[in-house]
Amino acid sequence: METGASNILLKINFSPSSPNNLLTEKCHLSVEIGLNNFSYCLFDTLTFTYILLKKFEFQAKDIKESCEKITNIIASEDLLQKEFYSSSLAFNNFPSTLVPTPFYKKEKNREILSFNHEIEEVLTDKMHQMDAINIYSVPTELLNLINKSFPNTQKKCNSSILIDQLLLQNEKTEKTIVYASIERKKLEVCVLSENKLEFHNSFTTDTKEDLLYFLLFSMEQLGLSPEKTELVLLDDILKSDEKYNLLYEYVRNISFGNRSENLNFTKELESIKSHQYFCLFSQLLCA
Numbered sequence: 001m002e003t004g005a006s007n008i009l010l011k012i013n014f015s016p017s018s019p020n021n022l023l024t025e026k027c028h029l030s031v032e033i034g035l036n037n038f039s040y041c042l043f044d045t046l047t048f049t050y051i052l053l054k055k056f057e058f059q060a061k062d063i064k065e066s067c068e069k070i071t072n073i074i075a076s077e078d079l080l081q082k083e084f085y086s087s088s089l090a091f092n093n094f095p096s097t098l099v100p101t102p103f104y105k106k107e108k109n110r111e112i113l114s115f116n117h118e119i120e121e122v123l124t125d126k127m128h129q130m131d132a133i134n135i136y137s138v139p140t141e142l143l144n145l146i147n148k149s150f151p152n153t154q155k156k157c158n159s160s161i162l163i164d165q166l167l168l169q170n171e172k173t174e175k176t177i178v179y180a181s182i183e184r185k186k187l188e189v190c191v192l193s194e195n196k197l198e199f200h201n202s203f204t205t206d207t208k209e210d211l212l213y214f215l216l217f218s219m220e221q222l223g224l225s226p227e228k229t230e231l232v233l234l235d236d237i238l239k240s241d242e243k244y245n246l247l248y249e250y251v252r253n254i255s256f257g258n259r260s261e262n263l264n265f266t267k268e269l270e271s272i273k274s275h276q277y278f279c280l281f282s283q284l285l286c287a
Contacts, residue, residue, distance in 0.1 A: 008069055012039075012055035014269050019052065020078055027051070029080075029087040030283040031150065032158065033142070035066045036184070037092070038073045039280055045085050049264040050281065052079075053272070057184070063139045070142075074149050088283045089150055092158040093186050095119060096136035098200060104133045113137055125160040128286065129167035130197055134160045154287060158279050162234075163190060163197060165282040169260070171195050176224065179257065180215055181234040181278065182243070187211055189218045198222060208243040216250060226251045233257065234278045260285055 016022065028043040036059060042052040056073050060066040074080050095117030109122045112135060119137035126133055136157040146155070166179055174194045181188040185206060191199035199222055203214040219226055234257045237244055248254055256275040263281055265272075 008056050008058045008073060010054065011057050012053060014053040014266075014272070016051060016266075022051070022079070024079065024082040024084050026085055028284055029084040029153075030280055031087070031089040031153070032092050032280045032283075033070065033089065033146070034092040034094075035063065035142075036060060038070055039277070040077075040080070041277070041280055042079070043284055047264075049266060050269055051266050053269060053277065053280075055277075063141050067141050067145050071145060071149075080149075086287075087150060087153040088156065088287055089146060089153045090156050090158040090161055090279060090283055091123075091136065091138050091142075092279070093183070093202070094136055094138055094157065096134055096157050096159050096202075098127075098132045098134050098163075098197075101131045101133060109135050123155065123157070125156050127160060127164060129164045129171075134163075156283070156286070159188065159200070159202070161279045161282050161286045162188065163200060164286045165260070165278070166190055166192060167195060167197065168285075176229060178215075178219060178224065178229055178231045179234060180231060182211065182237045183235050187214050189215065191218070191222055191224070208246050211243055212246050212250060215247065219251075227253075229253065230255070234275050236276070238273070 026044065026046050028045060030041050032039040037057050039055040041050055044051050058069045060069060095113060097113050099112060109124065110119065113119050113122060117137060120140045121138050121143045122135065123138060124133050124135050134157050162181060170192050176193040179190040185204055187203045187205045189199065189201055190197065199218060201218060205211045205214060216226060219229060231251045231254045233254065257278060258274045259278060259281050
């Protein structure tokens with residue numbers, strides 16, 4: 001389904017039969033934004049249940065076009081014009097760098113991040129599950145749009161949510177596990193060992209071969225055997241996908257991740273695989 005003339009694809013739509021009748025003032029709103037996507041979900045604070053999920057995808061040649069399409073999505077969604085009990089928002093797939101707290105100096109933020117990235121507005125997250133600060137950059141035009149559209153919303157880098165939630169889930173796990181969050185043209189790798197983050201990096205993947213190469217490259221950097229090391233997959237990948245079949249040719253110990261057991265979903269939303277939309281559904285837990 002495409003919306004309007006701007007070629008915005010409504011990829012996922014799990015909504016109640018009468019969404020405009022929802023008591024949004026009793027709901028938490030979680031939003032996830034990238035340069036080619038916009039997702040949001042609602043959590044009912046009375047029943048402690050997720051009740052709605054929507055995901056939009058689009059193509060954009062530059063940040064101006066991305067902001068125009070995000071603006072169109074926000075304006076077209078009546079629910080997003082309402083008041084909420086609370087709200088959070090995550091920037092997905094933007095440049096970021098983790099810095100151990102003892103070495104962190106605020107005045108060095110821009111200098112540190114510019115080593116490997118082109119940057120505009122610089123933001124930071126204090127990590128909850130490790131002693132570090134996540135420094136990340138968001139385009140000025142996009143940040144201005146978000147501040148205008150969601151003025152009282154807590155903002156975070158999606159990587160901060162991913163890392164914190166994985167560390168929380170593995171607080172009693174000592175073995176080494178490679179986590180791969182896979183989305184359209186993006187791979188994010190987290191390696192945990194003895195409940196510590198040993199490695200984190202993101203890669204652009206135009207093909208399934210790119211996905212395989214960067215995953216094996218990451219494992220090689222740490223001396224991990226593809227035949228023995230446990231690989232856990234998250235987000236936009238299914239067992240029936242070609243990219244899964246390619247990964248399984250080289251990495252034999254593969255499983256899919258799970259969202260927190262503390263989260264509840266409507267019957268309709270329970271049809272979504274437990275490894276999908278991992279960070280979006282985890283926003284509330286990492287506030």
